[in-house]
Amino acid sequence: ILKRAINDERGYRNLNLKIDENVLKSIADSSEGDARRALNMLELLVETSESKEINLESLKKLPLYYRYDRKGDEHYDTISAFIKSLRGSDPDAALYWLFKMIESGEDPRFIFRRMLIFACEDIGLAEPEAIKIATNCAYAFEMVGMPEGEFLLAFLTIFLSLCPKSNSVLRSIVKAKRVLEEKKFAVPMHLRDSHYESAKKIGRGVGYKYPHTDPEAIYQKYLPEFIEIAEILGKGKEKILKQKLEEIRKIRWGKEV
Structure with missing residues (x-):
């Protein structure tokens, strides 16, 4: 789809663009099979590029939502930083990584699942209420959804960060x-x-x-x-x-x- 858009006369063929194959692969990975999202990302990339040669550096200038690959390194690295911030009792850092994920379009349920595990694995018996509160927040999220669900995610993030830790x-x-x-x-x-x-x-x-x-x-x-x-x-x-x-x-x- 992306290559067709680049080579088709109704697309960007007349612009004589030179787009790095790695850019197309990154767009495909980030769009997770959503053709509309992929084409929107390509369009934004073409419109904002100051050169006819588009490479990975050009891609970095896009808004975070478009650059975040929920199946790639960015996904795993960010959730890793989030969990490590919770474990280190740093709510400031944890909130930063949390909202990076939210603004990037990460599935909130994935974040809640990781916090449920964290409540047992890294807090556990040091604060037995943690798993109960985490479960209640995850359940409440199903009732309110987004964007109000941000309150539940932030609430739980701060609480888990400041709980005593035990493995x-x-x-x-x-x-x-x-x-x-x-x-x-x-x-x-x-x-x-x-x-x-x-x-x-x-x-x-x-x-x-x-x-x-x-x-x-x-x-x-x-x-x-x-x-x-x-x-x-x-x-x-x-x-x-x-x-x-x-x-x-x-x-x-x-x-x-």
Whole structure:
């Protein structure tokens, strides 16, 4: 389509333009299959160019919306800068990268998805409300859309930036997968399913202590040996959870902890 527009007499053939192939490729990538957007971009490029030779430098002079390739490096680099700014507790930088994405036509739902992941991965238990607030903002966006949705994106960006940070959940996931490769435990008999009538006759579920009614259940073991998988760093609101975990482990495993 682009080459036809350049070579057709009804297009730009009479202008004798020399357009770099890389420019055409960049326009095609940025338009994401939208022919109208691609042609509009080409038209703007031709009209604003001061030379008949159009190269990548000419492309850089276009408005940001036209230069942003949502499938290329700019897309991944900008979201990377955004997430790293959130992680670094810098709302100023995070807002800058956020609005670069918005003004470039980035899908707001993509940004919300990344912030939902961030709320669990980089904030997690240090502020458990983060995932709830992120979910509510993403849901509210579906009700209001754009441009009012900018308020929700900016609100969540500032909030997540200033939350305490912890990667306890990520570290625990990594440990769980590593232990799973190293240890191959069978399910202990007292933890096995025993809902059917003959289960207890073969030892399934025998000895299981129900935590809601049996005070001795705190001593019950759920793995054959002590393995520290859940790693709570004690940041933000994790301090209470870390203390609780240490108490439970000490009661359950005693000197082994």
